[in-house]
Amino acid sequence: MTSLRIPITAVWMLLMGATGCSFWLSAGDGDGANAPVEIGILLIAFIKVRLIIMHFMEMRKSPALMRWISDAWTILVCFFLIALYSAAPN
Amino acid sequence: MPGELGVWLFILGDMMVFALFFCTFMYYRGLDSASFRAGQAQLNRNLGVLNTFLLLTSSWLVALAVQAVRKRQADRAPLLFGAAGVCACGFITVKVFEYSAKLQAGITPASSDFFLYYYVFTGIHLLHVVVGLALLVWLTLRSRHENESLSELSLYESGASYWHMVDLLWVVLFPLIYLMK
Secondary structure (H helix, E strand, O other), X not given: OOOOOOOHHHHHHHHHHHHHHHHHHHHOOOOOOOHHHHHXXXXXXXXXXXXXXXXXXXXXXXXXXXXXXXXXXXXXXXXXXXXXHHHOOO | OOOOHHHXXXXXXXXXXXXXXXXXXXXXXXXXXXXXXXXXXOOOHHHHHHHHHHHHHHHHHHHHHHHHHHXXXXXXXXXXXXXXXXXXXXXXXXXXXXXXXXXXXXXXXOOOHHHHHHHHHHHHHHHHHHHHHHHHHHHHHHOOOHHHHOOOHHHHHHHHHHHHHHHHHXXXXXXHHHHOO
């Protein structure tokens, strides 16, 4: 996966907007656990993680091995959290 | 590659430990989701989202500060590192307020599994924030002396990378503990 060069301030605005979006999704969910909403909140968090890694930590300028390790961390942790959430009897 | 290899290895190790924390939390949440939801309902989400905004903003300021160091803008870099430090202080203040409100309400780590993980995981993260704040203060002071230190770019990049890691770990902890029902 490659990553475009996005101005740092635009990345910050995206991160703040995504945080507001997660908060709004969670508030709108009432007391019930709505699996697509909860998984959506988790996916938004990991999109934010990748934005921080690529643009703030500047991993997009790093050797391919480091980008590969950071992408593997992001994808695997997100996958395991979704799997654990989905496997639980809610 | 921005920063030092040793710092990246430390960051990777820390991220592995937190990955285990996240999965542990989600596993035990699955065993007793009703109790975890009840615990979460006692948290103040507004404080959680405020702290997320503070850390994201401090990370942005640090990223701008590193750009200023690269351009050898000795007037701008310390201001940006300093402003990031102010955001870190804000995060710590909010967290201390949050913990004290919970403790005053009689909610301790012994109250439930949810609160055990809440205190332990957010507490370990808070320690990272305190270490990061010390680092930000040091970088602020150091970046004021243009000719002496702005050439040590990897030092600034390494400090910044650590701070961004503290930010990204919170970006996962926040929805896990405060938002996901």
